[in-house]
Amino acid sequence: xxxxxxxxxxxxxxxxxxxxxxAGLRLTASxxxxxxxxxxxxxxxxxxxxxxxxxxxxxxxAGVTALELNARRLGLEAGDLDNSEVAWVKERVRSExxxxxxxxxxxxxxxxxxxxxxxxxGTRPVQLAIHGTSALTLLEDAASNPNFRGLLxxxxxxxxxxxxxxxxxxxxxxxxxxTSPSGRIGIExxxxxxxxxxxxxxxxxxxxxxxxxxPDFRPGVEGPKHDIWKVSQVGEQxxxxxxxxxxxxxxxxxxxxxxxxxxKEKFPYTPQLMAKGHARxxxxxxxxxxxxxxxxxxxxxxxxxxxxNEEAQVPRAKGWDRLIAxxxxxxxxxxxxxxxxxxLTLPEWSHLNRKCATVFTDAYVRRLxxxxxxxxxxxxxxxxxxxxxxx
Amino acid sequence: xxxxxxxxxxxxxxxxALHYAPWFSWHQKKINLLVASYxxxxxxxxxxxxxxxxxxxxxxxxxxxxxxxxxDSTRRAWMIISVVVNLGxxxxxxxxxxxxxxxxxxxxxxxxxxxxxxxxxxxxxxxSFYTFATxxxxxxxxLKRAKPAQHFLDYALFVTFFPHLVAGPIMRxxxxxxxxxxxRRATAHQLYFGFxxxxxxxxxxxxxxxxxxxxxxxxxxxxxxxxxxxxxxxxATLAFSGQIFCDFAGYxxxxxxxxxxxxxxxxxxxxxxxxxxxxSDFWRRWHITLSSWLRDYLYIPLxxxxxxxxxxxTALMGTMLLGGLWxxxxxxxxxxxxxxxxxxxxxxxxxxxxxxxxxxxASIFALGILTYVLVNxxxxxxxxxxxxxxxxxxxxxxxxxxxPVPMIALLPMIYAMVIVGGIVATHxxxxxxxxxxxxxxxxxxxxxxxxxxxxxxxVAEQGKGSAFIYFQF
Numbered sequence: 108x109x110x111x112x113x114x115x116x117x118x119x120x121x122x123x124x125x126x127x128x129x130a131g132l133r134l135t136a137s138x139x140x141x142x143x144x145x146x147x148x149x150x151x152x153x154x155x156x157x158x159x160x161x162x163x164x165x166x167x168x169a170g171v172t173a174l175e176l177n178a179r180r181l182g183l184e185a186g187d188l189d190n191s192e193v194a195w196v197k198e199r200v201r202s203e204x205x206x207x208x209x210x211x212x213x214x215x216x217x218x219x220x221x222x223x224x225x226x227x228x229g230t231r232p233v234q235l236a237i238h239g240t241s242a243l244t245l246l247e248d249a250a251s252n253p254n255f256r257g258l259l260x261x262x263x264x265x266x267x268x269x270x271x272x273x274x275x276x277x278x279x280x281x282x283x284x285x286t287s288p289s290g291r292i293g294i295e296x297x298x299x300x301x302x303x304x305x306x307x308x309x310x311x312x313x314x315x316x317x318x319x320x321x322p323d324f325r326p327g328v329e330g331p332k333h334d335i336w337k338v339s340q341v342g343e344q345x346x347x348x349x350x351x352x353x354x355x356x357x358x359x360x361x362x363x364x365x366x367x368x369x370x371k372e373k374f375p376y377t378p379q380l381m382a383k384g385h386a387r388x389x390x391x392x393x394x395x396x397x398x399x400x401x402x403x404x405x406x407x408x409x410x411x412x413x414x415x416n417e418e419a420q421v422p423r424a425k426g427w428d429r430l431i432a433x434x435x436x437x438x439x440x441x442x443x444x445x446x447x448x449x450x451l452t453l454p455e456w457s458h459l460n461r462k463c464a465t466v467f468t469d470a471y472v473r474r475l476x477x478x479x480x481x482x483x484x485x486x487x488x489x490x491x492x493x494x495x496x497x498x
Numbered sequence: 499x500x501x502x503x504x505x506x507x508x509x510x511x512x513x514x515a516l517h518y519a520p521w522f523s524w525h526q527k528k529i530n531l532l533v534a535s536y537x538x539x540x541x542x543x544x545x546x547x548x549x550x551x552x553x554x555x556x557x558x559x560x561x562x563x564x565x566x567x568x569x570d571s572t573r574r575a576w577m578i579i580s581v582v583v584n585l586g587x588x589x590x591x592x593x594x595x596x597x598x599x600x601x602x603x604x605x606x607x608x609x610x611x612x613x614x615x616x617x618x619x620x621x622x623x624x625x626s627f628y629t630f631a632t633x634x635x636x637x638x639x640x641l642k643r644a645k646p647a648q649h650f651l652d653y654a655l656f657v658t659f660f661p662h663l664v665a666g667p668i669m670r671x672x673x674x675x676x677x678x679x680x681x682r683r684a685t686a687h688q689l690y691f692g693f694x695x696x697x698x699x700x701x702x703x704x705x706x707x708x709x710x711x712x713x714x715x716x717x718x719x720x721x722x723x724x725x726x727x728x729x730x731x732x733x734a735t736l737a738f739s740g741q742i743f744c745d746f747a748g749y750x751x752x753x754x755x756x757x758x759x760x761x762x763x764x765x766x767x768x769x770x771x772x773x774x775x776x777x778s779d780f781w782r783r784w785h786i787t788l789s790s791w792l793r794d795y796l797y798i799p800l801x802x803x804x805x806x807x808x809x810x811x812t813a814l815m816g817t818m819l820l821g822g823l824w825x826x827x828x829x830x831x832x833x834x835x836x837x838x839x840x841x842x843x844x845x846x847x848x849x850x851x852x853x854x855x856x857x858x859x860a861s862i863f864a865l866g867i868l869t870y871v872l873v874n875x876x877x878x879x880x881x882x883x884x885x886x887x888x889x890x891x892x893x894x895x896x897x898x899x900x901x902p903v904p905m906i907a908l909l910p911m912i913y914a915m916v917i918v919g920g921i922v923a924t925h926x927x928x929x930x931x932x933x934x935x936x937x938x939x940x941x942x943x944x945x946x947x948x949x950x951x952x953x954x955x956x957v958a959e960q961g962k963g964s965a966f967i968y969f970q971f
Contacts, residue, residue, distance in 0.1 A: 132769070132931070135790075136765060136787055140790070144672055144790075146763060150932075151934070152934045152937040154937065156686070158942070158946075159942055167953050287542050288541045289500075292505045293504055293505040300504070306958075307960060312959050312960050313705065317710070318909065318910050321907045327903060328905065328908075
């Protein structure tokens with residue numbers, strides 16, 4: 108079909124060599140050496156394109172409907188906003204002048220109920236914790252933020268804190284890469300759709316789901332089956348909690364526990380590494396305090412099945428206790444909370460379920476209010492919660 | 499912004515609406531396209547639009563003054579100004595850190611402890627592409643191969659036209675500027691086929707390159723510890739051959755579809771390269787607009803094949819080394835280009851030696867496979883982040899690694915090999931055809947079915963992946 112974007116006449120100057128180009132090929136710049144290239148030729152193949160595209164549109168609607176139904180069958184929900192580098196950077200910008208910000212790994216991320224925090228104190232903290240990431244990385248990032256003069260709550264798992272890797276939060280040092288206008292617009296559009304559609308979950312992308320079908324046939328390879336599957340749901344402003352299916356589906360819960368491997372993998376936490384971690388933490392805390400901010404620490408609970416291995420690698424005396432003393436900080440360790448908020452439910456041993464996260468938040472915020480003047484309980488704060496509120 | 503983003507979907511919908519709105523004149527529509535193109539670019543990093551403006555204005559005036567001046571020396575001076583400004587910007591932003599690192603290493607080797615300041619310059623997206631596009635304008639005018647553009651708006655739009663701006667195809671002004679002279683409006687079929695090309699391009703990029711091939715490549719090439727087994731090293735390298743093709747050909751196909759939807763024609767950038775028989779054939783099929791640019795503005799001016807074999811081989815190697823460096827400021831890219839230069843040189847020598855030999859179908863197929871395997875050896879240097887990784891990979895691919903370990907799970911390996919096998923088989927089936935001819939010969943129900951599957955797969959994959967590989971070049 109002749110088209111307005113094609114030119115049937117050979118442009119002037121084209122070196123046409125009979126037989127040089129097989130029939131069916133059109134000339135490209137590679138066939139015209141040393142000359143100004145002419146307006147390209149673009150054909151439209153003869154097909155009923157209107158009907159084809161209409162059929163594609165119908166199939167697409169049907170496909171999206173099927174994807175959505177399947178997602179809901181799997182327990183995915185609309186309103187789960189997914190986590191992303193751009194979402195984190197957006198909150199990082201918000202933290203510049205925040206009264207309270209939270210940094211840390213997945214435990215403080217899952218185990219803090221931002222709504223409860225706000226109900227108790229009147230302040231909604233900015234959530235900057237990142238799963239699989241050393242809180243030290245994020246503590247240092249907060250120290251590098253010259254505008255932050257508020258209270259920084261550092262939540263940590265000891266083994267994660269002292270590891271020498273940034274983990275999933277390696278992008279924190281490259282946050283400038285995620286501040287483009289297109290990224291900011293993109294995340295708004297993305298969230299707008301995710302508030303309505305459940306299947307837009309990066310944990311269930313086509314290729315991710317396909318890779319998880321791997322039968323583990325190849326000895327010596329940790330296949331995608333061993334990776335961590337979906338564990339959390341994310342709401343507005345990175346509020347994060349446990350995906351309900353981890354709680355109610357025993358098979359899925361067992362798989363998640365298996366993926367953690369009991370935190371048995373031993374990393375060499377040498378005295379030098381520990382000393383370096385303590386020194387870095389002290390320097391970062393002092394930097395924040397020097398400009399009028401403050402830092403407190405929170406150690407969320409972990410189940411005995413993990414705790415025994417965590418303690419073997421980074422004992423509390425060498426990790427948490429020394430961190431508090433060295434930085435001259437106050438902190439709330441889950442072990443030290445009152446008995447009625449002990450033994451909270453940790454379905455996959457590492458994170459609290461959603462209701463218990465609210466109980467833990469209630470407990471640690473009340474404790475912090477007693478330890479630092481920077482957190483004050485509201486006069487009309489709701490009454491304290493206990494373990495019975497989440498079992 | 500990138501084509502595989504929701505931002506682009508909204509952006510393109512608005513651009514299409516403005517382009518087909520009846521109340522705008524053609525002049526106003528061109529202004530709309532120009533503004534949209536600047537927004538497209540600024541969506542990454544707004545200040546870098548200034549570089550586009552500098553490049554546009556300098557080359558526009560350089561060409562104008564070249565035409566007006568009577569003396570060759572003046573014409574040459576304006577050409578040199580254009581080259582210096584364009585290559586100067588490219589050198590500063592793209593090669594500044596590389597040069598500094600090499601200078602520091604050289605100084606250290608001579609016992610001079612030079613501590614350079616930190617280099618925090620961000621590489622402007624697409625600078626390699628639009629620099630080459632605008633350079634071809636002044637060079638063509640200087641060489642009297644083309645007349646300068648008549649209207650500044652048309653020229654500015656050529657430089658900035660968003661479908662080709664950040665990752666090509668590298669268009670020449672003579673290919674695009676004339677298209678702005680008359681009102682362009684796609685027919686309904688062109689618009690629909692444009693959408694079909696966009697679906698095909700996004701499928702290649704989002705599903706095949708990012709979704710299924712990239713994880714296999716990363717598993718081996720970015721492994722923090724362990725040496726891959728021979729099988730893993732080969733699978734990862736073959737997967738990369740598929741990933742980089744789907745990534746870049748996907749971009750080009752999408753760009754062609756986007757332009758077609760607006761009524762503009764863009765040139766082919768790929769012609770089924772993994773069916774190439776020999777390396778000159780490969781470069782006639784791979785990234786055609788770059789290879790022809792290097793041929794026309796580097797290889798031929800360096801002497802081409804007009805001054806004897808020594809000069810020819812030198813020009814060939816020089817062109818490929820610089821072509822390698824164009825892809826990235828790292829010695830691994832130089833080696834990649836050098837290997838291709840070596841391959842082209844050897845091929846040229848063999849053609850001279852065995853010029854009378856006419857290979858049969860089996861020989862052609864065998865030579866094609868040999869070409870593909872040797873191209874894959876070069877991809878190792880293209881993908882490896884340093885020579886240590888490249889050396890490890892080549893050692894493993896040769897089956898000479900000590901204590902190798904398996905790295906890729908069974909199913910991802912199967913997916914990768916099926917996709918790469920499919921790509922290579924398709925290229926062989928299509929090596930003497932165009933996509934359009936193949937589509938025309940396919941039943942409509944099958945075209946519709948394949949497009950539907952691709953569209954659903956793109957949506958299911960969600961396209962939240964990374965930017966196109968070629969954006970970093």
